[in-house]
Amino acid sequence: MKQQRIDAGPAGPVPWYDPRVRSLFFQAIAIALVFWGGWVLVDNTLSNMESRGISTGFGFLNKTAGFGIIMNLVPYDATMSYGRTFWVGLTNTLLVSAMGVVTATILGFIIGVARLSSNWLVARMALVYIEVIRNIPLLLQIFFWYFAVLRNLPSPRQSLDVGGILFLNNRGLYLPGPMPQEGFGIVWGGILLAIAAVVGIRIRARKRQLATGQIFPAFRVGLAILVFVPVVSFLVAGRPLEWDLPVLRGFNFGGGITIIPELAALWIALSLYTASFIAEIVRSGILSVSKGQTEASRALGLPNGLTLRLVVIPQAMRVIIPPLTSQYLNLVKNSSLATAIGYPDLVAVFMGTTLNQTGQAVEVVAITMAVYLTISLLISLFMNIYNRAVAIKER
Amino acid sequence: MGNPMTDQAYTPEKQAPTDGRAGKKPDIIRVEGMHKWYGDFHVLKDLNLTVAQGERIVICGPSGSGKSTFIRCINRLEEHQQGKIIVDDVELTDDVRQIDSVRREVGMVFQQFNLFPHLTVLENCCLSPIWVRKTPRKEAEATAMEYLERVKIPDQANKYPSQLSGGQQQRVAIARALCMKPRIMLFDEPTSALDPEMIKEVLDVMIELAGSGMTMLCVTHEMGFAKTVADRVIFMAGGEIVEQAPPHEFFSNPKEPRTQKFLEQILQH
Numbered sequence: 318m319k320q321q322r323i324d325a326g327p328a329g330p331v332p333w334y335d336p337r338v339r340s341l342f343f344q345a346i347a348i349a350l351v352f353w354g355g356w357v358l359v360d361n362t363l364s365n366m367e368s369r370g371i372s373t374g375f376g377f378l379n380k381t382a383g384f385g386i387i388m389n390l391v392p393y394d395a396t397m398s399y400g401r402t403f404w405v406g407l408t409n410t411l412l413v414s415a416m417g418v419v420t421a422t423i424l425g426f427i428i429g430v431a432r433l434s435s436n437w438l439v440a441r442m443a444l445v446y447i448e449v450i451r452n453i454p455l456l457l458q459i460f461f462w463y464f465a466v467l468r469n470l471p472s473p474r475q476s477l478d479v480g481g482i483l484f485l486n487n488r489g490l491y492l493p494g495p496m497p498q499e500g501f502g503i504v505w506g507g508i509l510l511a512i513a514a515v516v517g518i519r520i521r522a523r524k525r526q527l528a529t530g531q532i533f534p535a536f537r538v539g540l541a542i543l544v545f546v547p548v549v550s551f552l553v554a555g556r557p558l559e560w561d562l563p564v565l566r567g568f569n570f571g572g573g574i575t576i577i578p579e580l581a582a583l584w585i586a587l588s589l590y591t592a593s594f595i596a597e598i599v600r601s602g603i604l605s606v607s608k609g610q611t612e613a614s615r616a617l618g619l620p621n622g623l624t625l626r627l628v629v630i631p632q633a634m635r636v637i638i639p640p641l642t643s644q645y646l647n648l649v650k651n652s653s654l655a656t657a658i659g660y661p662d663l664v665a666v667f668m669g670t671t672l673n674q675t676g677q678a679v680e681v682v683a684i685t686m687a688v689y690l691t692i693s694l695l696i697s698l699f700m701n702i703y704n705r706a707v708a709i710k711e712r
Numbered sequence: 713m714g715n716p717m718t719d720q721a722y723t724p725e726k727q728a729p730t731d732g733r734a735g736k737k738p739d740i741i742r743v744e745g746m747h748k749w750y751g752d753f754h755v756l757k758d759l760n761l762t763v764a765q766g767e768r769i770v771i772c773g774p775s776g777s778g779k780s781t782f783i784r785c786i787n788r789l790e791e792h793q794q795g796k797i798i799v800d801d802v803e804l805t806d807d808v809r810q811i812d813s814v815r816r817e818v819g820m821v822f823q824q825f826n827l828f829p830h831l832t833v834l835e836n837c838c839l840s841p842i843w844v845r846k847t848p849r850k851e852a853e854a855t856a857m858e859y860l861e862r863v864k865i866p867d868q869a870n871k872y873p874s875q876l877s878g879g880q881q882q883r884v885a886i887a888r889a890l891c892m893k894p895r896i897m898l899f900d901e902p903t904s905a906l907d908p909e910m911i912k913e914v915l916d917v918m919i920e921l922a923g924s925g926m927t928m929l930c931v932t933h934e935m936g937f938a939k940t941v942a943d944r945v946i947f948m949a950g951g952e953i954v955e956q957a958p959p960h961e962f963f964s965n966p967k968e969p970r971t972q973k974f975l976e977q978i979l980q981h
Contacts, residue, residue, distance in 0.1 A: 530846040612789055613826035613885075617840035617892060618816035620808070627839060631830050 362679060377675045378403070384670055386661045388577050399671050406666035407688060413580060413662065414649045414692070417587040421648060422641075424588060425595025432600045443596065451593040456654055458590055463582035463658040470578075473569045484563055490576040491563035500557035507550025514546070515539040579660035583652065591648045595641060602637035603629065634707045642700035646693050653689075663688060737764040740896060740927050741786060746795035748778075748785065755781050756792070757951045765895075768928045770938040770959075773948035774974060779931045782948065783898045786929065787818045800895060816844060819889030823901040825881040827873035833860070833884050834869040837891045845892065852891070859887040863917045879910030883917055890921075897921065899930040935978065939963065947971045 332338045366373060378400035385395050390408040393401055431443040450458070468487055471477065476486040484491040497504075522533035551558070563573035606629050614624040655662035656669060663685060672681040741763040748756040755778045763769060771779045784790040785797060788804050788811045797804045799814045828836050837856035841847040847855070860866045863883035865876075873881055882902055889897060899918065903911045915937050922928055922941045932938070938945050938959055945962040947955045947970075955968045963979075966972045 526842070527849040530842065530848040530851070532843075532846060607826075609822060609824050609826040610828065613820075613822060613828070616787055616789060616815060616818075616820040616822075617888070618812055618844045619840055620812055620844075623843055627843065628828055632828075635830075 366679075371676055373677075373679070375680055377677050377680070380675070382671065382674075384674070386666060387659075388580065388661055399675060402671050403663075403667050403684070406661060406663035409580075409661050409666070410649075410652055410655075410663040411692075413583055413587065413655065413660070414652050416584050417591065417648050417652065418645055420584070420588040421591035421595055421644070424592035425644075426599050428592060428596035429599025429603070432596060433603060447593045447596050450589055451597075455586060455590050455651055456657060459582055459586040459654055459658055462585045463578060467578035467582050473565060476565075476570075482560070482562055484565075484570055486570075487578065488569055488575075489578050490581065491570045492574045492576070493563065494561035494572070494574045496559045496561050498557040498559055500554045503554035504547060504551050504557065507547045510550075511543050511546035514542050518542070577660075579655070579658050582658055583655050583660050583662075587648055587651060590651075591644055594644050594647075598637055598640045598644065599633075602633035605636045606632045631707065635704070638700060638704040638707060642697060642704075645696050645700070649692055649696065650689060737766060739763065740765045740767075740800055741929075742796070742798040743786075744796040744798075746785065746792050746797060748781065748790065748792045748794075755951050756785070759795070759953055761946070761953065763896075763927060763929065766925045766927055768922050768926075768941055768943050769930065769946060770942040770944075771929065771931045771946045771948060772933065772935070772938065772974075773954075777948045778951040779948045780900050783900055783929050783931055786896075786898060787815050787820055789820075816892060817894055818896045818898060819892060819894035820898045821882070821885050821889055821900065821902045823904050825873070825878070825885045825905070827881055827885055827888070829873050832870050832872055833865070833876070836873070836884060837888045840888075841891050856887070856891050859890045860884070862890075862920070863887045864913075877910060878906045879913045882906065882910075882914045886914075886917055886921070896927045896929070899928065899932065901931050901933070903932065903934060933978065935963070947974065949974070 329335060363373070379398050381395075382397060382399050382402045383395050384402075386393055386402065386405050388409060389405045390412060391401070391404050393405045428443045428446060431439050432447065434440045434443070470485060470487040473484075473486045473488055476484040476491075478484055482493050518533075518539055519535050522535040526532055561572050563570040563575075610628055610632065611624055614628040615621075619627065652662060653664040656665040659665065668681055668685045672678060675681070739762050741761070743759050743761040746756060746759040747754070759782060771783065773779050781790055785792050785804075786799060788797075792804075800817050802810050802814050804811060804814060827833075828839070831839065834853060834856055837859065838849065838852040841852040841855065842849060845852075857866055857869065860869055863886055865880055865883055865887075868876060868880060868884070873884065876884065886897075886902075902918070903914050906914060911934070915934060918928075918930070918937065919941055928941075930937075930942075942959050944956055945959050946953055947962070947966075947968070949970050955962070955966065955971045957966075962971075963975065966975055
């Protein structure tokens with residue numbers, strides 16, 4: 318038998334015509350350029366800051382901020398530190414982002430389904446909404462809601478008054494604030510109990526269906542429990558809740574909860590704008606499920622609602638989730654347009670006022686960027702976990 | 713579109729049998745003067761058909777003759793605009809409860825299989841029994857395995873449809889329809905999307921099913937199947953039923969010129 322020699326390949330080309338050698342060479346050059354560029358940037362910044370007498374480091378975070386912020390979810394006043402302004406800005410960003418994600422999702426799904434409605438008028442209205450909203454720059458829309466709508470509301474003395482407890486004027490929406498009294502813990506207990514009961518019922522209903530085929534109306538019963546138990550516990554505890562009503566004092570209202578127009582404008586604009594994109598994503602997701610799937614399901618006797626729930630939506634979701642994630646990320650990042658109308662989000666408060674007052678550009682920008690990156694990565698992470706759960710398992 | 717006859721209760725006993733066969737077995741499908749339009753296009757013209765329980769009917773005809781549309785009307789995947797369709801004593805109207813009750817009794821097999829890709833073969837078969845018939849899961853799975861054995865693929869039960877060949881997928885689709893224990897089975901060109909070597913395995917299952925006494929309406933171009941299995945062959949062209957006859961008569965002695973031409977074309981090679 319003839320022995321085969323493995324190492325006797327064809328003669329290689331000269332090194333500079335060998336693709337492997339070439340790619341190594343270009344990679345080495347690329348790495349060298351990146352490092353050189355990075356070094357130049359760092360060196361330049363450090364020497365500039367040194368010449369201007371700016372000290373580097375994060376010590377500034379403990380200094381007194383000395384400026385007021387119109388809205389704070391964590392306790393804040395001007396005597397607190399710059400570190401505190403960071404938390405105020407961050408919580409404000411998270412608040413408007415979370416509110417926006419929830420409303421944009423609900424609105425987007427409704428409009429996306431409406432776009433597919435067999436009702437001509439409904440489908441057309443959804444189409445007009447989508448085409449108008451998604452083709453106007455977001456910043457313009459924020460300005461529209463802030464300057465054209467909310468700022469043009471009547472002044473506090475001429476407030477729109479709903480039953481003496483709810484007031485709307487150009488300074489914001491004033492709602493009564495709940496003030497839990499002694500014994501409100503019982504109501505919290507009732508709420509927790511109701512949630513636990515609903516979860517228990519769902520699990521039991523599922524088990525029972527698997528065992529006997531009986532379908533238990535878990536949704537309706539669950540809803541009833543969620544309403545009934547807290548209400549009863551509220552009454553049993555002797556109604557331990559008082560309301561802090563907003564009252565006109567001088568030029569403005571005091572007391573209660575205030576939704577400032579900056580927050581409202583940003584929230585409305587972000588929700589409407591993102592909803593128009595989500596609507597298109599939902600529509601394409603539903604359309605991606607072939608008509609044969611619906612027909613097969615209907616032919617098996619599954620009524621419309623079950624067909625949607627068991628056949629169409631599970632298949633549509635795997636198409637919807639990845640672009641939906643991008644829209645959530647966009648919404649969070651777009652919330653930084655808050656600066657334009659003075660909503661005190663992270664960028665306005667921290668990268669705006671704090672940066673201007675301290676001059677710690679590198680630190681402040683780095684922190685802010687790290688925060689947005691972290692939020693975005695967390696959203697991606699959760700959406701990817703969810704996506705894996707709904708993805709079609711095949712092969 | 714409203715149907716003027718919707719409100720009348722249908723009583724099968726009072727209707728006189730029209731074709732002489734109804735004396736032996738009760739009619740399970742009655743179609744009377746049925747018309748259908750797509751916009752201005754008149755797809756189905758004055759169709760009349762009575763199917764006895766256990767009868768096996770093959771519908772053939774050139775493409776565009778409305779044969780698929782016709783059998784899709786029988787479980788109301790398509791609406792008809794005029795005339796009556798009565799399936800298992802229930803008249804098909806706009807009433808969704810009636811439509812759903814008819815669909816529970818009528819199984820359908822599609823050209824493109826239409827298995828649910830996000831469910832396993834077994835889950836495909838159990839979905840409707842569990843949610844519509846409210847069968848306990850264990851029982852539904854046992855029934856499904858029984859039918860999967862009948863179509864000779866019990867070993868694929870836990871795979872996803874995309875892992876199966878076309879012939880296997882179509883056999884799963886048949887098993888899925890049978891799991892609802894239907895009284896009537898509709899087949900809409902079940903072998904047209906299959907590679908030639910897979911047609912036989914599907915036809916074998918259908919022949920076995922026909923032997924079990926199932927009422928079957930089958931749109932197909934498989935003339936061999938029609939000859940072995942059918943009680944009656946219906947020839948449709950241009951939205952009308954042109955001719956219907958038992959297979960030996962239909963193939964050896966077609967009366968209408970359009971039927972003769974069609975048979976010449978498909979039996980030539």
